[in-house]
Amino acid sequence: MVFDAPDFDNHETILFGSDPETGLRAIIAVHDTALGPACGGCRMWPYASEAEAVRDVLRLSRGMSYKNAMAGLPLGGGKAVVIGDSRKDKTEAMMRAFGRVVEQLGGRYITAEDVGTSVADMQAMGQSTRHVAGLAKGSAASGDPSPFTAYGVFLGLKAAVRHRLGTDSLKGLRVAVQGLGNVGGNLARQLAEAGATLVVSDIHADAVARAVAAYGATTLPPERIHAAEVDVFAPCALGAVLHERSVAELKASVVAGAANNQLATDPVGELLRQRGILYAPDYVINAGGIINVAAEVMHAYDRDAVLRQVERIPATLAEVFRRADADGRPTSEVADRMARERLAAARGGKAAGPLARVAE
Structure with missing residues (x-):
């Protein structure tokens, strides 16, 4: 059973969706909505089994909860996977069918681009659901998030090099x-x-x-x-x-x-x-894409403001590194603890300030 899976981690919702006409087989996992509606990408991958797909979507969904919390975003964590080879199996009709599955959650999950999906796929999904981000058109459209992800990783890599190698x-x-x-x-x-x-x-x-x-x-x-x-x-x-x-x-x-x-x-x-x-920690350094998407979700897309927030990623990492050094603990464990503290504060109704600013 999914409830007994090692990666279940008290997920709020797991939705299985299929469409025989298009061949769609999809799973949406919503991990935590304490901070806001769950937001995370839709991955299309030729998983060897349904169990492998379930494990991946659960791990990715929890990672989105932590990523959004550490980036200081008012979004919860969720993720979707579509089982199939994006180069051979994907069709526009399948993406529209997936959009209908997303719509069933009534806005509790907002989908976006991930491995195996594209901005064009988001446009197709957008014909069936309002709850999609990373669109190419519209006054608040944010487009392809990958350049922002890469920029944040580049800055975070430099911060890690500075901390470890001193240059x-x-x-x-x-x-x-x-x-x-x-x-x-x-x-x-x-x-x-x-x-x-x-x-x-x-x-x-x-x-x-x-x-x-x-x-x-x-x-x-x-x-x-x-x-x-x-x-x-x-x-x-x-x-x-x-x-x-x-x-x-x-x-x-x-x-x-x-x-x-x-x-x-x-x-x-x-x-x-x-x-x-x-x-x-991966969900700290690679948050640039979801920061970009979040601006669209909040209907306030401003590219310069997005870049400024992405540029706070090194400060967040510096705080993780500092705490890990002080406590003699793995950076992954420290980041998890920081993310869980923010989620707990949200569930308790207490405000949690943007963690990206702690070292500024």
């Missing part, structure tokens, strides 16, 4: 970027422009070839790039890349990337700490 410059540092999609590709460009030397990987050969041609990057297979001889490892593909074996093989001093749920299990955070590897 404000990325010039000459070796950075391994795993995943060159919308976010990873954008991050690779910013790193190259800052003078970093890149090692890259992706499951798509054309993306790797572009990075080699544009940035002089060297390459490694996706399953081996975590062990590259680099200063920073930036996971920007799917999650659970950090586990007992991969952590033992890491050469990097810093892990700072855009992927969600990078830790396969919670104890991995302690393994990283014991090895002296500074981990930038």
